[in-house]
Amino acid sequence: MRSIELVLDASSDSLIRADWTRLAAAGVPSQAGHTSPSNSPHITLAAGPDLTVQYLTVQDPTVPDNADDLWQGLPLALEFSGIQVFTSGAGKYVLARSVVVTAALLDLHRALHERVAGALPLTMPDAWTPHVTLARRVPGHLLGTALDLLELRGEGQCTAARHWDSTTRTITSLGPFGQELPRVPG
Numbered sequence: 001m002r003s004i005e006l007v008l009d010a011s012s013d014s015l016i017r018a019d020w021t022r023l024a025a026a027g028v029p030s031q032a033g034h035t036s037p038s039n040s041p042h043i044t045l046a047a048g049p050d051l052t053v054q055y056l057t058v059q060d061p062t063v064p065d066n067a068d069d070l071w072q073g074l075p076l077a078l079e080f081s082g083i084q085v086f087t088s089g090a091g092k093y094v095l096a097r098s099v100v101v102t103a104a105l106l107d108l109h110r111a112l113h114e115r116v117a118g119a120l121p122l123t124m125p126d127a128w129t130p131h132v133t134l135a136r137r138v139p140g141h142l143l144g145t146a147l148d149l150l151e152l153r154g155e156g157q158c159t160a161a162r163h164w165d166s167t168t169r170t171i172t173s174l175g176p177f178g179q180e181l182p183r184v185p186g
Contacts, residue, residue, distance in 0.1 A: 001166045003047035004112060004174065007040065008132070012078060012156030016041035016097065019134050022149045023095075028142050030135040038164060038171055041132050043078075043099060045109055045161075050118035053163050053174075070111055071175025075157040076104055082152050084131050085143065093138045095146055096131035097154075105130060 008016065023030035031039060079100040086094040099105070110125045121127055138146055161174040 001047060001049055001164075002051040002053065003164045004045045004051070004053065004116070005042035005162050005164060006045060006074075006076070006158035007042055007160040007162055008078065009075065009157040009159045012154065013041050015080075015151065015154045015156070016132055016134065019097070019150055023135050023146055026145055026149055028135060028146045028149070029137050031133060036169075038169065042162070043130055043132055043158060044123060045112050045128075046116050046119040046123045048118045048120045048123070052117045070108070070115065071161055073104055073108055074161065074176050075159045076108065077102065078156045078158050080132075080152070080154040083134075083147060083150055084129065088137060091140050092136075093140065093143060094133060095135040095138055095143075095150070096133045097150075099130035099132065101130060 017032070020030045020032035024032040031041075079102075080097045081100045082098045084096045084098050086096065088094050106125075109128060109130075113119060113125055122129075134150065135146065160176065163172040163174055164170075165172075
């Protein structure tokens, strides 16, 4: 699987990691249990096993200005508005923080999809639900407990974009040019 993701600023990252920790402490499966260095809070813009990612990053500042215009809107204001529950099959659920949809976020998402191919339908414009995943495979009987533990609001910024390739287990910074990706605490 490949994905293109927006990375959160330090305060938003900490807010989400605090949710992960509270869930785990209460015995609810959470992203805290996924200890890979690549696991960090993010918003997935596009994903798919055959996702193409050409021309999404600038490796050299002498490249024409329009080559990196996709990421020029970063940092992008971010606001959380509640919790989403997605079905995950066999009585299991995914919990996520809802992200308020803004014109800037939709414009970035649509512009990205004009430059990629192979994205799964659920990440395409007009089908995409922006969110930050908190927990996967949550049993139905733990949903009430989980919802009682989570903060419902928050705000921050998306500061960078990255490409994740699960086959090679690599993360590549996409932009903006010169932007460092946050390091995983540890």
